[in-house]
Amino acid sequence: MGSLRLPGGLAAAWLARVLLVAPVVAQNPATAPRTPARIAILVADAADARVRMVGEAVAFWNDSVSDLGLPAAFAEPLSATPPSGLRPFENYAHQLSQLAGRLHSSDPGPKPPEALFRLDAEVVVLLSAQGLMPFAWPYGDDGRYFVAIPAGDEREHVVRNVIAHELGHVLGLKHTREPGVLMCQPCDTSAAGGGDRSRFLPLTDIDRARLRAFFGWSGP
Ligand SMILES: [Zn+2]
Numbered sequence: 001m002g003s004l005r006l007p008g009g010l011a012a013a014w015l016a017r018v019l020l021v022a023p024v025v026a027q028n029p030a031t032a033p034r035t036p037a038r039i040a041i042l043v044a045d046a047a048d049a050r051v052r053m054v055g056e057a058v059a060f061w062n063d064s065v066s067d068l069g070l071p072a073a074f075a076e077p078l079s080a081t082p083p084s085g086l087r088p089f090e091n092y093a094h095q096l097s098q099l100a101g102r103l104h105s106s107d108p109g110p111k112p113p114e115a116l117f118r119l120d121a122e123v124v125v126l127l128s129a130q131g132l133m134p135f136a137w138p139y140g141d142d143g144r145y146f147v148a149i150p151a152g153d154e155r156e157h158v159v160r161n162v163i164a165h166e167l168g169h170v171l172g173l174k175h176t177r178e179p180g181v182l183m184c185q186p187c188d189t190s191a192a193g194g195g196d197r198s199r200f201l202p203l204t205d206i207d208r209a210r211l212r213a214f215f216g217w218s219g220p
Pocket of ligand 1: 165166185
């Protein structure tokens, strides 16, 4: 139940970096350089298979950024049990999902529930009980994200890629008009396959360039 606000010194350090380094970092200060973002998982049933898939998606991202010589993107996800229960989060997810496609991330959108600000994490992942549109939505004023993953899809290879896709948005990635890549929009879910070799859809060179920019990478 720690404060959501960052220690002043840390926020100030990020701000200084934002001003000196790159505007793209400014959009995501909470997950910017060298501090792996903390993920809080909200789920009604701790045995939900999606909990494991969040862990797999986090490992995928940490491996992917490590391959680029970048620091870990995410810390080990932790399950959270907010005193308010999940209702405020489900309501907020429903509101945002209804607005999907009609809301730009620069719009304030519906007011986030107070309970969201009381979670001690940069990324809150709701493994929803609803069949909503998945999304990653920024909230607050320091680059935090609320991610919602719908219930009801039994295709693990699809759900796993949906989770990784939404976490990709948290890392500053945007959609690509190629159906068979991770940040696809529209997507061809059959491209995700079922075998081990294709557990996650591929990243593109544009994704990799954006990841480097997101982490403030300044190589050749
Ligand atoms: Zn997307």
